[in-house]
Amino acid sequence: MSARLASSSAPPAVAAAAAVAVVRLDLSDFRCYREARLDIDPRPVVLAGPNGAGKTNLLEAVSFLAPGRGLRRARLSEVDRIGGGPWGLHATVATLAGAVEIGTGRDAEGEMRERRLVRIDGATPRSQTALAGVAGVVWLTPQMDRLFLEGGTARRRFLDRLVYGFDPEHATRVAAYEHALRERGRLLRERPADAAWLGAVEEQMAGQGIAIVAARRELAAAIDHAVAEGVGPFPRPRLGLAGTVEGWLDAMPALAAEERLRAALAAGRRADAETGGAGVGPHRSDLWVRHAAKDMPAEHCSTGEQKALLLAIVLADVRLQAAARGVPPILLLDEVAAHLDEERRTHLYDEILALGVQAWLTGTDAALFAPLAGAAQHFRVADAVVTPR
Template sequence: MSAQPLMVDPSAGQTPAPRRLAVRRLSLTRFRNYASATLEVDGPAVVLAGPNGAGKTNLLEAVSFLAPGRGLRRARLSEVDRVVPGDASPPTAATAWAVAARIEGKLGATAIGTGRDPEAEGERRLVRIDGVPAKSQAVLADHVTVSWLTPAMDRLFMDGASGRRRFLDRLVFAFDPEHSTRVNGYEHAWRERNRLIRDGVRDSAWYAALEETLAATGVAVAAARAALVARLNRVCAATAEPFPAASLALDGTVDRWLQEAPALDVEDRLRATLAAGRRPSGAGMGSPEAEGPHRSDLAVRHVPKDMPAERCSTGEQKALLVGIVLAHARLQAVDEGAAPILLLDEVAAHLDDRRRAALFEAVLALGGQAWLTGTDRGVFAPIADRAQIVEVTDGRLAPAGTIGFRGETSNG
């Protein structure tokens, strides 16, 4: 089966083939269950095969730290330090983890190093680009974009709205690195305002300053989400079978206001609403009086069935989620001329053979690099001749080639 793109942005027209963002060499030190490990990478796809608990997801997490953020597990930096069985000692400088990589990035071949700062008392991450210390991890976005699907996301449509907001914000962040700063600033201002309410502070000037920040930043966050949802809907509408087309919508008071009025008018309305809600009963971000983008939800529908995602079967939900992630990757390829590095952890779960084969072809058609994990090597048979197969066993890596690949199942 030849690799054909399953989705395009209808507004983009003809675009040149994207560059390939790829990891060429990955080295881990004191990372999760790895004392040290190095992997030379060649090709568009890496399959990490091995039993549960061997360290496959840990490798994906290491790659995710090549981009800004907290990685695919959203872990505290000290939680990533290698834990020796039976050793309950707290993290120290001697246990600080590090990841080094040689990549083909947006700006060409680059060496990236990152890890927990062994000298810092708190949670501080260090980043080096070609051996030079970076001012912040935000610079990583200039070199590489990483996107992922994990088993924890399988319940995205069933669990609470906070997880869907985080999912959408991560998608927005890939196009707008300042979005994360706005979201963090908004949440910080909320906490400060709630503290004033909780402490019974009556100084209106303090509230006004925070509410000015909340109004301006909150509307910017909501507008950025809405802009990406509109673009994703255009791409998702062109999604080809066997992945169902998805329709996305933002469900929140501020989101509805933005559909009815200019952003500046919405800022004024939100600012007035906040000023009217300065009372203890409205102190929590989840209270009815606390309007803002922190209360928004991402609603997804299965277009062919005209059914909310949460009412679809497990397999249909997984197919919808895969389609959205691939649509987002396609948008990045169009916008930046480079598809993201995709990390697909146990992605074959809940997908039938037809959808699984279509997913593999769609991923390769993006023109980027994909890292996939699984306990059953046989499910990757459709791309066995195009993937680098790596056996993962108890924090050790070994090339597996393709001998005995088809139909072989690992234990665990």
């Protein structure tokens, strides 16, 4: 474990919190930050400052409190400060059970440059999935503006991340399924006659695959239901999942659907050997979203409408997580305020305060956050220096 992940001084004393919130964040060699410390409380955090100041980098740092590659999906070595060493960060997170210390960073020592080290309260968890058990982290970034216009992969990933907030094991299943999918592809190339081995891999894919689709469907349906209460001035989205496996789950019990998927994979070996993929499975599902009032697919809505639909989905997810876990997740909203009209912005702030969620809000114009006043903590970010306002 790199010494960089160790906290340089005693962590702040934190009583059991009413929300999951970062109360201290220490960065070293993280993007534009050589060393930075942020001492905060569970209120929302506003980061305002010019372009290139380091606002999104701070949100990215918080996103590493969740399993995975962070909100930029960067390679770990890209996060190293240029000219600096391997990045590390340390956070004190207030939770219902008291303060939890999280350290994470790129492995400084091993051969594996792309390995992320994680420590929770000084111990190394079996997998970084354990992070999801400490705090949920949900984000909305400008890159996601294209979510409805891109292929299904980005939408599946978006939904899967939301599922992790309820069931961290979903991440393990998705990783195991993808591993098995690649393994089957390799077998079809190298040992196409090995029916026993292929059968074993396909059985695993079918089991994981049905569990993955069922979890996605359950959350999409829950969000579809939750957005009905409390979108305020945001357009109400309808959402659901489309795909072959989804159709089976509509028509038959999960065990029968699992057998159907296993049989379909076995029957598809020859065709799949040619394409290198698999013709059926949860990797082909798609999340569809429609603007309910207009009865229009999200991809045909205006840019602002698409953003508002996404925000309504994310806020519904935060409400659901708050209900399921007893506390809402940490919410990272990069450059969201500037894209909303005043009515929607006010509603967003009201909702954030009503939920008691530690939302991290960025923007170039500090004036947009004035309505939050003392309900939030305001920082100016300029040239990688963060100062309270």
